[in-house]
Amino acid sequence: MEIHKPKPWHGWREFLKEYLIIVVGVLTALGAEQVVEALHWRHQVAEARQELRYELGSNIRLTQRRAGKADCVDRRLDELGGILAEASKSGRLPPAGFIGQPISPTYLQDAWDAQKSGQAVAHFSPEELEAIGRVYRFIDGGRRRLELDDAAWTTLQTVSGPGRRLDPETEGRLYQALGEARGANRAIRALPGRLSEILRQTGLGDDFPQINPRNAPLASKSWSDICDPIRADPPPIYGRLP
Structure with a gap:
Protein backbone atom coordinates (compact mmCIF):
# COMPACT_ATOMS: atom_id res chain seq x y z
CA MET A 1 0.00 0.00 0.00
CA GLU A 2 1.38 3.33 -1.00
CA ILE A 3 1.50 5.94 1.73
CA HIS A 4 1.57 9.59 0.74
CA VAL A 45 -40.49 25.56 21.46
CA ALA A 46 -43.15 26.53 18.91
CA GLU A 47 -44.83 23.14 19.38
CA ALA A 48 -44.64 23.44 23.16
CA ARG A 49 -46.21 26.90 23.07
CA GLN A 50 -49.03 25.69 20.84
CA GLU A 51 -49.77 22.72 23.13
CA LEU A 52 -49.97 25.08 26.10
CA ARG A 53 -52.25 27.44 24.19
CA TYR A 54 -54.59 24.56 23.35
CA GLU A 55 -54.66 23.52 26.99
CA LEU A 56 -55.22 27.04 28.28
CA GLY A 57 -57.99 27.48 25.73
CA SER A 58 -59.69 24.37 27.07
CA ASN A 59 -59.39 25.59 30.66
CA ILE A 60 -60.79 29.01 29.74
CA ARG A 61 -63.77 27.35 28.10
CA LEU A 62 -64.38 25.13 31.13
CA THR A 63 -64.21 28.14 33.45
CA GLN A 64 -66.70 30.07 31.33
CA ARG A 65 -69.11 27.14 31.14
CA ARG A 66 -69.23 26.72 34.92
CA ALA A 67 -69.51 30.46 35.56
CA GLY A 68 -72.36 30.59 33.05
CA LYS A 69 -74.44 28.49 35.46
CA ALA A 70 -73.86 30.83 38.42
CA ASP A 71 -77.29 32.48 38.23
CA CYS A 72 -79.03 29.10 38.16
CA VAL A 73 -76.92 27.96 41.10
CA ASP A 74 -77.92 31.04 43.11
CA ARG A 75 -81.61 30.38 42.42
CA ARG A 76 -81.28 26.74 43.46
CA LEU A 77 -79.48 27.72 46.66
CA ASP A 78 -82.29 30.18 47.40
CA GLU A 79 -84.80 27.33 46.97
CA LEU A 80 -82.78 25.09 49.25
CA GLY A 81 -82.50 27.90 51.78
CA GLY A 82 -86.29 28.20 51.79
CA ILE A 83 -86.72 24.44 52.22
CA LEU A 84 -84.26 24.41 55.09
CA ALA A 85 -85.88 27.43 56.78
CA GLU A 86 -89.28 25.72 56.74
CA ALA A 87 -87.76 22.48 57.98
CA SER A 88 -86.10 24.34 60.85
CA LYS A 89 -89.55 25.57 61.96
CA SER A 90 -91.37 22.25 61.54
CA GLY A 91 -88.55 19.98 62.63
CA ARG A 92 -88.88 17.88 59.46
CA LEU A 93 -87.40 17.94 56.00
CA PRO A 94 -90.24 17.81 53.46
CA PRO A 95 -90.27 15.31 50.57
CA ALA A 96 -87.94 16.69 47.91
CA GLY A 97 -86.94 15.47 44.48
CA PHE A 98 -83.42 15.51 43.11
CA ILE A 99 -82.04 19.02 43.40
CA GLY A 100 -79.44 18.77 40.63
CA GLN A 101 -75.84 19.83 40.91
CA PRO A 102 -73.70 22.34 39.01
CA ILE A 103 -71.22 20.93 36.53
CA SER A 104 -67.78 20.38 37.95
CA PRO A 105 -65.18 20.76 35.18
CA THR A 106 -61.87 18.96 35.38
CA TYR A 107 -59.14 21.43 34.53
CA LEU A 108 -56.34 20.23 32.26
CA GLN A 109 -52.66 20.37 33.17
CA ASP A 110 -51.11 17.48 31.24
CA ALA A 111 -49.39 19.69 28.66
CA TRP A 112 -47.89 21.96 31.30
CA ASP A 113 -46.67 19.01 33.39
CA ALA A 114 -45.14 17.41 30.30
CA GLN A 115 -43.37 20.62 29.28
CA LYS A 116 -41.99 21.18 32.79
CA SER A 117 -40.33 17.78 32.67
CA GLY A 118 -39.05 18.25 29.11
CA GLN A 119 -36.22 20.27 27.60
CA ALA A 120 -38.17 22.79 25.54
CA VAL A 121 -38.96 24.98 28.57
CA ALA A 122 -35.23 25.61 28.97
CA HIS A 123 -35.52 27.70 25.80
CA PHE A 124 -38.41 29.79 27.14
CA SER A 125 -37.54 33.16 28.58
CA PRO A 126 -37.71 33.45 32.40
CA GLU A 127 -40.49 36.03 31.99
CA GLU A 128 -42.56 33.68 29.84
CA LEU A 129 -42.10 30.78 32.26
CA GLU A 130 -43.17 32.93 35.20
CA ALA A 131 -46.22 34.13 33.28
CA ILE A 132 -47.33 30.61 32.35
CA GLY A 133 -46.65 29.37 35.88
CA ARG A 134 -48.76 32.17 37.32
CA VAL A 135 -51.71 31.26 35.10
CA TYR A 136 -51.54 27.59 36.08
CA ARG A 137 -51.29 28.50 39.77
CA PHE A 138 -54.50 30.47 39.35
CA ILE A 139 -56.13 27.50 37.59
CA ASP A 140 -55.01 25.25 40.45
CA GLY A 141 -56.70 27.63 42.88
CA GLY A 142 -59.89 27.38 40.82
CA ARG A 143 -59.63 23.60 40.98
CA ARG A 144 -59.47 23.68 44.78
CA ARG A 145 -62.47 26.02 44.87
CA LEU A 146 -64.45 23.56 42.75
CA GLU A 147 -63.48 20.70 45.08
CA LEU A 148 -64.94 22.65 48.02
CA ASP A 149 -68.05 23.36 45.96
CA ASP A 150 -68.44 19.65 45.16
CA ALA A 151 -68.14 18.75 48.83
CA ALA A 152 -70.82 21.30 49.79
CA TRP A 153 -73.20 20.02 47.12
CA THR A 154 -72.63 16.43 48.20
CA THR A 155 -73.99 17.43 51.61
CA LEU A 156 -76.88 19.38 50.08
CA GLN A 157 -77.90 16.31 48.08
CA THR A 158 -79.05 14.72 51.36
CA VAL A 159 -82.12 16.99 51.18
CA SER A 160 -83.52 14.81 48.37
CA GLY A 161 -85.71 12.08 49.79
CA PRO A 162 -89.15 11.10 51.09
CA GLY A 163 -89.02 13.39 54.15
CA ARG A 164 -87.58 12.87 57.63
CA ARG A 165 -87.01 14.43 60.99
CA LEU A 166 -84.44 17.22 61.03
CA ASP A 167 -82.09 16.84 63.96
CA PRO A 168 -79.90 19.77 65.11
CA GLU A 169 -76.68 18.17 63.84
CA THR A 170 -78.08 17.64 60.32
CA GLU A 171 -79.56 21.14 60.34
CA GLY A 172 -76.21 22.70 61.21
CA ARG A 173 -74.41 20.65 58.59
CA LEU A 174 -76.90 21.66 55.87
CA TYR A 175 -76.71 25.35 56.75
CA GLN A 176 -72.91 25.16 56.69
CA ALA A 177 -72.96 23.47 53.26
CA LEU A 178 -75.42 26.08 52.02
CA GLY A 179 -73.07 28.89 53.07
CA GLU A 180 -70.04 27.16 51.57
CA ALA A 181 -71.86 26.61 48.27
CA ARG A 182 -72.87 30.28 48.13
CA GLY A 183 -69.31 31.43 48.77
CA ALA A 184 -67.92 29.01 46.19
CA ASN A 185 -70.44 30.15 43.59
CA ARG A 186 -69.47 33.80 44.07
CA ALA A 187 -65.81 32.91 43.54
CA ILE A 188 -66.56 30.68 40.55
CA ARG A 189 -68.65 33.41 38.93
CA ALA A 190 -65.60 35.70 39.05
CA LEU A 191 -63.10 33.13 37.70
CA PRO A 192 -63.34 33.97 33.95
CA GLY A 193 -62.84 37.69 34.52
CA ARG A 194 -59.93 37.16 36.87
CA LEU A 195 -58.32 34.65 34.50
CA SER A 196 -58.63 37.08 31.57
CA GLU A 197 -57.07 39.82 33.68
CA ILE A 198 -54.11 37.63 34.63
CA LEU A 199 -53.58 36.63 30.99
CA ARG A 200 -53.47 40.30 30.01
CA GLN A 201 -51.16 41.20 32.89
CA THR A 202 -48.72 38.45 31.97
CA GLY A 203 -48.70 39.46 28.30
CA LEU A 204 -49.85 36.02 27.14
CA GLY A 205 -52.81 37.58 25.37
CA ASP A 206 -56.39 36.42 25.18
CA ASP A 207 -56.51 34.40 21.96
CA PHE A 208 -56.44 30.78 23.08
CA PRO A 209 -58.31 28.63 20.54
CA GLN A 210 -59.67 25.35 21.81
CA ILE A 211 -59.12 23.25 18.69
CA ASN A 212 -56.88 20.41 19.80
CA PRO A 213 -59.04 17.24 19.87
CA ARG A 214 -56.72 15.71 22.46
CA ASN A 215 -57.51 18.56 24.85
CA ALA A 216 -61.20 18.93 24.09
CA PRO A 217 -63.21 19.29 27.32
CA LEU A 218 -65.47 16.37 27.96
CA ALA A 219 -69.15 17.17 27.57
CA SER A 220 -70.37 16.85 31.14
CA LYS A 221 -73.97 17.04 32.31
CA SER A 222 -74.97 16.50 35.90
CA TRP A 223 -77.72 14.12 36.97
CA SER A 224 -80.17 16.99 36.52
CA ASP A 225 -79.11 20.30 35.07
CA ILE A 226 -78.97 22.92 37.80
CA CYS A 227 -81.10 25.24 35.66
CA ASP A 228 -83.94 22.67 35.54
CA PRO A 229 -86.64 22.73 38.23
CA ILE A 230 -86.26 20.45 41.23
CA ARG A 231 -87.79 17.13 40.27
CA ALA A 232 -91.33 16.68 41.49
CA ASP A 233 -90.98 13.01 42.38
CA PRO A 234 -88.95 12.44 45.57
CA PRO A 235 -86.82 9.30 45.62
CA PRO A 236 -88.29 6.56 47.83
CA ILE A 237 -85.18 6.40 49.98
CA TYR A 238 -82.38 8.81 50.83
CA GLY A 239 -79.08 8.48 49.00
CA ARG A 240 -80.54 7.11 45.77
CA LEU A 241 -79.14 8.75 42.63
CA PRO A 242 -81.45 9.79 39.80
Missing part, protein backbone atom coordinates in the same frame (compact mmCIF):
# COMPACT_ATOMS: atom_id res chain seq x y z
CA LYS A 5 3.74 11.62 2.99
CA PRO A 6 2.48 15.07 3.96
CA LYS A 7 3.69 17.75 1.69
CA PRO A 8 6.17 19.89 3.55
CA TRP A 9 5.35 23.56 4.00
CA HIS A 10 7.53 26.08 2.25
CA GLY A 11 7.55 29.03 4.56
CA TRP A 12 5.13 30.59 7.04
CA ARG A 13 2.86 31.94 4.36
CA GLU A 14 1.98 28.46 3.12
CA PHE A 15 1.56 27.23 6.70
CA LEU A 16 -0.84 30.02 7.54
CA LYS A 17 -2.79 29.36 4.37
CA GLU A 18 -3.28 25.69 5.28
CA TYR A 19 -4.07 26.65 8.87
CA LEU A 20 -6.75 29.11 7.83
CA ILE A 21 -8.34 26.56 5.51
CA ILE A 22 -8.61 24.10 8.40
CA VAL A 23 -9.92 26.70 10.85
CA VAL A 24 -12.50 28.03 8.42
CA GLY A 25 -13.64 24.48 7.67
CA VAL A 26 -14.05 23.64 11.36
CA LEU A 27 -15.86 26.90 12.13
CA THR A 28 -18.16 26.40 9.15
CA ALA A 29 -19.04 22.89 10.33
CA LEU A 30 -19.66 24.09 13.90
CA GLY A 31 -21.73 27.00 12.67
CA ALA A 32 -23.86 24.75 10.49
CA GLU A 33 -24.39 22.40 13.44
CA GLN A 34 -25.48 25.29 15.65
CA VAL A 35 -27.87 26.54 12.99
CA VAL A 36 -29.46 23.09 12.71
CA GLU A 37 -29.74 22.84 16.50
CA ALA A 38 -31.23 26.33 16.76
CA LEU A 39 -33.83 25.49 14.12
CA HIS A 40 -34.62 22.24 15.93
CA TRP A 41 -35.26 23.99 19.26
CA ARG A 42 -37.18 26.77 17.59
CA HIS A 43 -39.53 24.11 16.23
CA GLN A 44 -39.74 22.32 19.60
Whole structure:
Protein backbone atom coordinates (compact mmCIF):
# COMPACT_ATOMS: atom_id res chain seq x y z
CA MET A 1 0.00 0.00 0.00
CA GLU A 2 1.38 3.33 -1.00
CA ILE A 3 1.50 5.94 1.73
CA HIS A 4 1.57 9.59 0.74
CA LYS A 5 3.74 11.62 2.99
CA PRO A 6 2.48 15.07 3.96
CA LYS A 7 3.69 17.75 1.69
CA PRO A 8 6.17 19.89 3.55
CA TRP A 9 5.35 23.56 4.00
CA HIS A 10 7.53 26.08 2.25
CA GLY A 11 7.55 29.03 4.56
CA TRP A 12 5.13 30.59 7.04
CA ARG A 13 2.86 31.94 4.36
CA GLU A 14 1.98 28.46 3.12
CA PHE A 15 1.56 27.23 6.70
CA LEU A 16 -0.84 30.02 7.54
CA LYS A 17 -2.79 29.36 4.37
CA GLU A 18 -3.28 25.69 5.28
CA TYR A 19 -4.07 26.65 8.87
CA LEU A 20 -6.75 29.11 7.83
CA ILE A 21 -8.34 26.56 5.51
CA ILE A 22 -8.61 24.10 8.40
CA VAL A 23 -9.92 26.70 10.85
CA VAL A 24 -12.50 28.03 8.42
CA GLY A 25 -13.64 24.48 7.67
CA VAL A 26 -14.05 23.64 11.36
CA LEU A 27 -15.86 26.90 12.13
CA THR A 28 -18.16 26.40 9.15
CA ALA A 29 -19.04 22.89 10.33
CA LEU A 30 -19.66 24.09 13.90
CA GLY A 31 -21.73 27.00 12.67
CA ALA A 32 -23.86 24.75 10.49
CA GLU A 33 -24.39 22.40 13.44
CA GLN A 34 -25.48 25.29 15.65
CA VAL A 35 -27.87 26.54 12.99
CA VAL A 36 -29.46 23.09 12.71
CA GLU A 37 -29.74 22.84 16.50
CA ALA A 38 -31.23 26.33 16.76
CA LEU A 39 -33.83 25.49 14.12
CA HIS A 40 -34.62 22.24 15.93
CA TRP A 41 -35.26 23.99 19.26
CA ARG A 42 -37.18 26.77 17.59
CA HIS A 43 -39.53 24.11 16.23
CA GLN A 44 -39.74 22.32 19.60
CA VAL A 45 -40.49 25.56 21.46
CA ALA A 46 -43.15 26.53 18.91
CA GLU A 47 -44.83 23.14 19.38
CA ALA A 48 -44.64 23.44 23.16
CA ARG A 49 -46.21 26.90 23.07
CA GLN A 50 -49.03 25.69 20.84
CA GLU A 51 -49.77 22.72 23.13
CA LEU A 52 -49.97 25.08 26.10
CA ARG A 53 -52.25 27.44 24.19
CA TYR A 54 -54.59 24.56 23.35
CA GLU A 55 -54.66 23.52 26.99
CA LEU A 56 -55.22 27.04 28.28
CA GLY A 57 -57.99 27.48 25.73
CA SER A 58 -59.69 24.37 27.07
CA ASN A 59 -59.39 25.59 30.66
CA ILE A 60 -60.79 29.01 29.74
CA ARG A 61 -63.77 27.35 28.10
CA LEU A 62 -64.38 25.13 31.13
CA THR A 63 -64.21 28.14 33.45
CA GLN A 64 -66.70 30.07 31.33
CA ARG A 65 -69.11 27.14 31.14
CA ARG A 66 -69.23 26.72 34.92
CA ALA A 67 -69.51 30.46 35.56
CA GLY A 68 -72.36 30.59 33.05
CA LYS A 69 -74.44 28.49 35.46
CA ALA A 70 -73.86 30.83 38.42
CA ASP A 71 -77.29 32.48 38.23
CA CYS A 72 -79.03 29.10 38.16
CA VAL A 73 -76.92 27.96 41.10
CA ASP A 74 -77.92 31.04 43.11
CA ARG A 75 -81.61 30.38 42.42
CA ARG A 76 -81.28 26.74 43.46
CA LEU A 77 -79.48 27.72 46.66
CA ASP A 78 -82.29 30.18 47.40
CA GLU A 79 -84.80 27.33 46.97
CA LEU A 80 -82.78 25.09 49.25
CA GLY A 81 -82.50 27.90 51.78
CA GLY A 82 -86.29 28.20 51.79
CA ILE A 83 -86.72 24.44 52.22
CA LEU A 84 -84.26 24.41 55.09
CA ALA A 85 -85.88 27.43 56.78
CA GLU A 86 -89.28 25.72 56.74
CA ALA A 87 -87.76 22.48 57.98
CA SER A 88 -86.10 24.34 60.85
CA LYS A 89 -89.55 25.57 61.96
CA SER A 90 -91.37 22.25 61.54
CA GLY A 91 -88.55 19.98 62.63
CA ARG A 92 -88.88 17.88 59.46
CA LEU A 93 -87.40 17.94 56.00
CA PRO A 94 -90.24 17.81 53.46
CA PRO A 95 -90.27 15.31 50.57
CA ALA A 96 -87.94 16.69 47.91
CA GLY A 97 -86.94 15.47 44.48
CA PHE A 98 -83.42 15.51 43.11
CA ILE A 99 -82.04 19.02 43.40
CA GLY A 100 -79.44 18.77 40.63
CA GLN A 101 -75.84 19.83 40.91
CA PRO A 102 -73.70 22.34 39.01
CA ILE A 103 -71.22 20.93 36.53
CA SER A 104 -67.78 20.38 37.95
CA PRO A 105 -65.18 20.76 35.18
CA THR A 106 -61.87 18.96 35.38
CA TYR A 107 -59.14 21.43 34.53
CA LEU A 108 -56.34 20.23 32.26
CA GLN A 109 -52.66 20.37 33.17
CA ASP A 110 -51.11 17.48 31.24
CA ALA A 111 -49.39 19.69 28.66
CA TRP A 112 -47.89 21.96 31.30
CA ASP A 113 -46.67 19.01 33.39
CA ALA A 114 -45.14 17.41 30.30
CA GLN A 115 -43.37 20.62 29.28
CA LYS A 116 -41.99 21.18 32.79
CA SER A 117 -40.33 17.78 32.67
CA GLY A 118 -39.05 18.25 29.11
CA GLN A 119 -36.22 20.27 27.60
CA ALA A 120 -38.17 22.79 25.54
CA VAL A 121 -38.96 24.98 28.57
CA ALA A 122 -35.23 25.61 28.97
CA HIS A 123 -35.52 27.70 25.80
CA PHE A 124 -38.41 29.79 27.14
CA SER A 125 -37.54 33.16 28.58
CA PRO A 126 -37.71 33.45 32.40
CA GLU A 127 -40.49 36.03 31.99
CA GLU A 128 -42.56 33.68 29.84
CA LEU A 129 -42.10 30.78 32.26
CA GLU A 130 -43.17 32.93 35.20
CA ALA A 131 -46.22 34.13 33.28
CA ILE A 132 -47.33 30.61 32.35
CA GLY A 133 -46.65 29.37 35.88
CA ARG A 134 -48.76 32.17 37.32
CA VAL A 135 -51.71 31.26 35.10
CA TYR A 136 -51.54 27.59 36.08
CA ARG A 137 -51.29 28.50 39.77
CA PHE A 138 -54.50 30.47 39.35
CA ILE A 139 -56.13 27.50 37.59
CA ASP A 140 -55.01 25.25 40.45
CA GLY A 141 -56.70 27.63 42.88
CA GLY A 142 -59.89 27.38 40.82
CA ARG A 143 -59.63 23.60 40.98
CA ARG A 144 -59.47 23.68 44.78
CA ARG A 145 -62.47 26.02 44.87
CA LEU A 146 -64.45 23.56 42.75
CA GLU A 147 -63.48 20.70 45.08
CA LEU A 148 -64.94 22.65 48.02
CA ASP A 149 -68.05 23.36 45.96
CA ASP A 150 -68.44 19.65 45.16
CA ALA A 151 -68.14 18.75 48.83
CA ALA A 152 -70.82 21.30 49.79
CA TRP A 153 -73.20 20.02 47.12
CA THR A 154 -72.63 16.43 48.20
CA THR A 155 -73.99 17.43 51.61
CA LEU A 156 -76.88 19.38 50.08
CA GLN A 157 -77.90 16.31 48.08
CA THR A 158 -79.05 14.72 51.36
CA VAL A 159 -82.12 16.99 51.18
CA SER A 160 -83.52 14.81 48.37
CA GLY A 161 -85.71 12.08 49.79
CA PRO A 162 -89.15 11.10 51.09
CA GLY A 163 -89.02 13.39 54.15
CA ARG A 164 -87.58 12.87 57.63
CA ARG A 165 -87.01 14.43 60.99
CA LEU A 166 -84.44 17.22 61.03
CA ASP A 167 -82.09 16.84 63.96
CA PRO A 168 -79.90 19.77 65.11
CA GLU A 169 -76.68 18.17 63.84
CA THR A 170 -78.08 17.64 60.32
CA GLU A 171 -79.56 21.14 60.34
CA GLY A 172 -76.21 22.70 61.21
CA ARG A 173 -74.41 20.65 58.59
CA LEU A 174 -76.90 21.66 55.87
CA TYR A 175 -76.71 25.35 56.75
CA GLN A 176 -72.91 25.16 56.69
CA ALA A 177 -72.96 23.47 53.26
CA LEU A 178 -75.42 26.08 52.02
CA GLY A 179 -73.07 28.89 53.07
CA GLU A 180 -70.04 27.16 51.57
CA ALA A 181 -71.86 26.61 48.27
CA ARG A 182 -72.87 30.28 48.13
CA GLY A 183 -69.31 31.43 48.77
CA ALA A 184 -67.92 29.01 46.19
CA ASN A 185 -70.44 30.15 43.59
CA ARG A 186 -69.47 33.80 44.07
CA ALA A 187 -65.81 32.91 43.54
CA ILE A 188 -66.56 30.68 40.55
CA ARG A 189 -68.65 33.41 38.93
CA ALA A 190 -65.60 35.70 39.05
CA LEU A 191 -63.10 33.13 37.70
CA PRO A 192 -63.34 33.97 33.95
CA GLY A 193 -62.84 37.69 34.52
CA ARG A 194 -59.93 37.16 36.87
CA LEU A 195 -58.32 34.65 34.50
CA SER A 196 -58.63 37.08 31.57
CA GLU A 197 -57.07 39.82 33.68
CA ILE A 198 -54.11 37.63 34.63
CA LEU A 199 -53.58 36.63 30.99
CA ARG A 200 -53.47 40.30 30.01
CA GLN A 201 -51.16 41.20 32.89
CA THR A 202 -48.72 38.45 31.97
CA GLY A 203 -48.70 39.46 28.30
CA LEU A 204 -49.85 36.02 27.14
CA GLY A 205 -52.81 37.58 25.37
CA ASP A 206 -56.39 36.42 25.18
CA ASP A 207 -56.51 34.40 21.96
CA PHE A 208 -56.44 30.78 23.08
CA PRO A 209 -58.31 28.63 20.54
CA GLN A 210 -59.67 25.35 21.81
CA ILE A 211 -59.12 23.25 18.69
CA ASN A 212 -56.88 20.41 19.80
CA PRO A 213 -59.04 17.24 19.87
CA ARG A 214 -56.72 15.71 22.46
CA ASN A 215 -57.51 18.56 24.85
CA ALA A 216 -61.20 18.93 24.09
CA PRO A 217 -63.21 19.29 27.32
CA LEU A 218 -65.47 16.37 27.96
CA ALA A 219 -69.15 17.17 27.57
CA SER A 220 -70.37 16.85 31.14
CA LYS A 221 -73.97 17.04 32.31
CA SER A 222 -74.97 16.50 35.90
CA TRP A 223 -77.72 14.12 36.97
CA SER A 224 -80.17 16.99 36.52
CA ASP A 225 -79.11 20.30 35.07
CA ILE A 226 -78.97 22.92 37.80
CA CYS A 227 -81.10 25.24 35.66
CA ASP A 228 -83.94 22.67 35.54
CA PRO A 229 -86.64 22.73 38.23
CA ILE A 230 -86.26 20.45 41.23
CA ARG A 231 -87.79 17.13 40.27
CA ALA A 232 -91.33 16.68 41.49
CA ASP A 233 -90.98 13.01 42.38
CA PRO A 234 -88.95 12.44 45.57
CA PRO A 235 -86.82 9.30 45.62
CA PRO A 236 -88.29 6.56 47.83
CA ILE A 237 -85.18 6.40 49.98
CA TYR A 238 -82.38 8.81 50.83
CA GLY A 239 -79.08 8.48 49.00
CA ARG A 240 -80.54 7.11 45.77
CA LEU A 241 -79.14 8.75 42.63
CA PRO A 242 -81.45 9.79 39.80
